[in-house]
Amino acid sequence: MQRLLTPLLAFVLLLAPCGHGRTRVFHYDSGLGVASESGGTICLTIANRNLPVGQIVSLVLLTPQQAVVQTEVLRVLPNGCQNPEPAAANQASYELRIVKGTLPSLAPAIAVVNPPRPLRQSGNFVVADLNGDHQLDYFRQCTSSEGVHLTVWAGKPLTGKRLWHEYFYLGYDVEPNCTDQDVADGHP
């Protein structure tokens, strides 16, 4: 019996890392952040204090058309980004460097750290199945009176479930186009 169990156990142990890789959990809170370029510096704010220098960070641009820019962590910014809204207690700020693509100045982008599955372009949208539920996640932005609401949705924006939400302060008044679903308070 033991002669049968030992190879079986070894087989299971060999498979375990593969299975773990396939089902790696994506944490929206610590895996998503907000990045923008200002004065030549790309700054990321994210609820994750453990990003190493060189960590690849994908930025989902939302204007004028959705696209992905690849960046990497250059250094920690102990004093945070220059957004007037201070970072929350659990947030950290990092300077990023572009690896591939271009980033329009001052436009906020949604940063994705270590997605289990790649981001890809689907028509006018960037999509990804971040949590492995076989449903594509979509990225969206809209404006309130003086800021941008950045959101990630399970399925098409405003019809699926909102999975993540952050606010980016602009510091000037704009024409609002957000819906109640975009700005509703509460987590996420």
Added chain:
Amino acid sequence: MTLSGPDWVKQFPTTSSIGDLKEPFQTSVRNFLAALSAAGARVVVSDTYRPPQRVYLMHWAFAIANGSANPAKVPPMDGVDIQWVHTDAVGNPDPAATTAAAAAMVKAYGIVFAPALASRHTERLAVDMTISWSGSLTVNNASGSPVTIIAPPTNGMNPGLHAVGATYGVIKLVSDPPHWSSDGH
């Protein structure tokens, strides 16, 4: 008249002074801030008054730069002696130079999204501020009664704090975390 261009950007600056707000809202804000300070909350005021002239310049520069407005038909504004249409050496309109000058203003202002022409900030009736505290917060409402806020979040998005602000006549606009005004707009 002075031609459009990035030199205009340093004129009509936004302020962060409570003293630039209109009464009685100014006093309402001062009283609310005093109560928050006495309660131990941290408050950082960013914007109060945004001059209508600045908003006018931002709005029309963006519209011209993006081709959504005819620079020759931009309505004038008192106190803003700007010439939107640039001309060539013989005095004919120069659309490329006109658009380039507007685009330079957009870049200098740091505009990404179309600016609105009016808001409570231009009326001196709004303040943008970040508020935070640790643990619970006991703050007096306008009647002088203490209100203890225990539930999170420990920042300006706390509904309990919104209720306290309302007693002072300082009303929260929930869609924009830093923004409070005379009527919630």
